[in-house]
Amino acid sequence: MIEIRNIEKQFEGKTILSNINATFANGMTNLIIGQSGSGKTVLMKCIVGLLVPDHGEILYDGRNFVHMGKKEKKQIQKEVGMIFQSAALFDSMSVLENVMFPLDMFSNDTQHKRIDRAMFCLDRVNLKGAENKFPGEISGGMQKRVAIARAIALNPRYLFCDEPNSGLDPKTSLVIDNLIHGITKEYSMTTIINTHDMNSVMGIGEKVIFIQEGKKEWEGTKDCIFTSQNKKLSDFIFASDLLQKVKKMEINNMKD
Amino acid sequence: MIKAIKTFGKYLMLMGKTFTIPERMRMFFKQYLKEMEQLGVNSIGIVLLISFFIGAVITIQIKTNIESAWMPRWTVGYVTREIMLLEFSSSIMCLILAGKVGSNIASELGTMRVTQQIDALEIMGVNSANYLILPKIMAMLTMIPILVIFSIFSGIIGAFCTCWFGGILNAVDLEYGIQYEFKEWFVWSGIIKSFFFAFIISSVSSFFGYTVEGGSIEVGKASTDAVVCCSVLILFSDLILSKILA
Numbered sequence: 001m002i003e004i005r006n007i008e009k010q011f012e013g014k015t016i017l018s019n020i021n022a023t024f025a026n027g028m029t030n031l032i033i034g035q036s037g038s039g040k041t042v043l044m045k046c047i048v049g050l051l052v053p054d055h056g057e058i059l060y061d062g063r064n065f066v067h068m069g070k071k072e073k074k075q076i077q078k079e080v081g082m083i084f085q086s087a088a089l090f091d092s093m094s095v096l097e098n099v100m101f102p103l104d105m106f107s108n109d110t111q112h113k114r115i116d117r118a119m120f121c122l123d124r125v126n127l128k129g130a131e132n133k134f135p136g137e138i139s140g141g142m143q144k145r146v147a148i149a150r151a152i153a154l155n156p157r158y159l160f161c162d163e164p165n166s167g168l169d170p171k172t173s174l175v176i177d178n179l180i181h182g183i184t185k186e187y188s189m190t191t192i193i194n195t196h197d198m199n200s201v202m203g204i205g206e207k208v209i210f211i212q213e214g215k216k217e218w219e220g221t222k223d224c225i226f227t228s229q230n231k232k233l234s235d236f237i238f239a240s241d242l243l244q245k246v247k248k249m250e251i252n253n254m255k256d
Numbered sequence: 257m258i259k260a261i262k263t264f265g266k267y268l269m270l271m272g273k274t275f276t277i278p279e280r281m282r283m284f285f286k287q288y289l290k291e292m293e294q295l296g297v298n299s300i301g302i303v304l305l306i307s308f309f310i311g312a313v314i315t316i317q318i319k320t321n322i323e324s325a326w327m328p329r330w331t332v333g334y335v336t337r338e339i340m341l342l343e344f345s346s347s348i349m350c351l352i353l354a355g356k357v358g359s360n361i362a363s364e365l366g367t368m369r370v371t372q373q374i375d376a377l378e379i380m381g382v383n384s385a386n387y388l389i390l391p392k393i394m395a396m397l398t399m400i401p402i403l404v405i406f407s408i409f410s411g412i413i414g415a416f417c418t419c420w421f422g423g424i425l426n427a428v429d430l431e432y433g434i435q436y437e438f439k440e441w442f443v444w445s446g447i448i449k450s451f452f453f454a455f456i457i458s459s460v461s462s463f464f465g466y467t468v469e470g471g472s473i474e475v476g477k478a479s480t481d482a483v484v485c486c487s488v489l490i491l492f493s494d495l496i497l498s499k500i501l502a
Contacts, residue, residue, distance in 0.1 A: 048379050077381030088372040102380050105280055160379075 001026050002047065002158060002190050007056035009042055009214075016042050017053070017214045027188040029181050029204045031195055034211035035236060040194045041162060043211065047192065048082060048160055049073060060158065078106055081151030081189075083161040083180075087143040089135040089150070095122070096131035099149045106154060121149040125179060141172035145179065152183055159184065161193040165200060173197060177204050198237060201225070210236065226250045267463045273385040274393070274462075287391035295357050295392065295458075296399025303403045304410045306352060307345065311411030314339055315418045319425055332425055333433020336415045338442070345407035346446035347494045350400065350453035354486035358461040361392055362482035365465025366475035374466070389462040393455060400454035401447045408443070445501040452497060456489045 002024040009017040017039050024030040034040050045051040047058055049065065058065040060076050068076075089098050099118040107114060122128055125145040135143055144164055151159060161180060165173035181204040184191040195201065201208060205222035210233050218233045225237055226247055238244045278284035318332045365388060368374050377384040412434060419427035464482035468474050 050375055050378060074381045077379060080379060080381075082376065082379045084372045084376060086371050088376040090373055090376075091367075091371075104283055105380065105382055 001061055002192070003057075003059040004043075004047065005057040005059070007043065007046060007053045007058070009039075009046060009051065009053050015214055017046070020056070020211070020214075020216050022209050022216065022219065024190050024192050025207065026190050027185060028191070028206045029184050030190070030192045030207045030209070031201055031205045032192065032209050032211060033194075033196060033201055033205075033236075035196065038211045039214040040211055044160055044162055044192065044194050048080060049077065078154065079157040081154070081156035081159045083144065083147045083151050083159070083164050085163040085166045087135070087140075087147040089143055089146055091135055093134075094131065095127065095133050095135070095138070095146050098135070098146055099131075099153055102150065102153045118149075118153060121153050122146075124152070124183070125149045140167055141169075141175065144168065144172075144176050148176075148179055148183065152187070155187065157189060159189045159191040161191070161195075163194055163196070165195065165197045170199060173199060174203070180204070198243060201237070212236070226254070266467065267460075270385055270389070270463055270466060271459060273383065274389045274459075276383060276386050278386055278390065279383065283387070284391060287387065288394055291391045291395035292399055295360070295395050296403065299353060299356060299399075299403060300406060302352070302356060303349060303407050307340075307349065307407040307410035308414035308417075310344055310348075311336065311340060311414030312418045312422075313414075314344075314411075315415040315430070316422070316424055319418075329425065329429040330433030330436055333415070333430040334436050335433075336430075337412070337434045337438070340408055340411040341442040341446055342498075345404050345411060346449045346453070347490065349404060349407045350450060350457065350490055351487055353400070353403070354453075354457050354461075354490060355483050357396070358457050358483045358486045359479045361458060361461035362465035362479040363475055365389075365462055366468040366478045369466060369468045370471055370475060385466065389459070389466065392462055393458040396454040396458040397451060400450045400457075404446055404450045405443075408446070448501060449494065449497045452493055453490050456493065457486050460486050460489060 004020060004022050007017050007020040008015070020043060032040050032043060042051060046053045047065075053066060056066070060079075063072070063076065065073065065076060089095075090101065093101065096115070096118055099121050100114055103109065103114040103117055107117075109117070119128070119131065122131055125148050127142065127145050127149065130138060130142060130146075135146070138146070159180070164176050164180065168176065177200050180191060180193065183189070193200065193204075202222055202225075205225075208218075208220055208222060208225065209216060210218040210230070212232055218228060218230045220228065225233065228234065234247075238247050314336050315332055318335050322331065322335075365374075368388070374384045374388070377387060415430060415434075416427060418424040419430050461482040464478040464485070465475075468478045
């Protein structure tokens, strides 16, 4: 479980995050949603340690990440897997080498065992056969799947995904969503996903946090979104005519 | 001025982060060998080519411009050797390598920064500066002195080729001049200077690449800035080192 308490962050006097509190439970896909520039990525960067919040606490199963020493922070970072918006695969390494990288760096297993583990992870994301290809030779969807395989190579307890469906077609996005959701359940991880993809929200949003202008505006489940009275949330989620029609239909179904 | 001090402070902090014991020696040596190949072995061709022609051109220029009845015939070989040993093969060759290797390092690290590959390393708990920059610095410190020696030999061969194929002067006179009052210290002086230049090229270029913020335009700018800064620092340190090592 990850808890964030009173997180605040400013850049050059401009407030980006203001007094954010949230709890992200184990074995659940927790979604942070909001418009571009709302502070989602800054919040995620604060949680994983790429940025230091100006104020507040981040607790990884009770361990305060903000105030701990370098050694302890490193220990927690080894329990973290992250999937970036751009996949962030190492260009000079093959798919297999990318997945093996965290194992090479932190595992004391033999080379044979490390390869086996990497192949298992690639198989888990349906990428067996692509191990000798380089990131530049595979599609965006495949790159995201390699990033997932790399993120789970060390059996992380916490998984972070920054807009994992960015730049992907709806069908591939669904594959990625289901993969992340499946892995979260399988390994009982605490998964936090930054997204503004409404298909992801409706599909795997077991817990949804809505952020606007650096403030937490709403918190709930995907089912509560339809009945929520929060105008800002409704304006954001049901921005298109199609989604407004879907909302009406869904509310009618609930009444029936 | 304050900006320059701040930048220097950031550079020192990055070097502090870089010069730590690698987490996995196996991974460090893997990277070290890769960098030696990429930054050093892949530069051998250009070093040999440029040195060969410069050696030949120096011989021709000296021969045609200082020819005099008062001047001994071996002067051409003597001057060519001194220029190659004292300045060209160490300082000028490193200036050329600052362009080739410096821009390569800055653009590689800059691209890794803007595509979040460095962030990915940090989140895994890897000291990204140590993992990425230290092998580059060590590889350059290993390879540049070797390239300097290759450059000296290639320049001398270039000089001889002007005798053998161009008939500019007698090869025996050139050989006598090259061997005349040879001071071994000049070779060591060139090698010592090259260590400093290797460190400047690798660390300064890495700093510019590693600290890029933005996109492809900033990566290009960092690459240019790295080459300019390395060149200025090489020239400045050459001035000081030449005085100290003279």
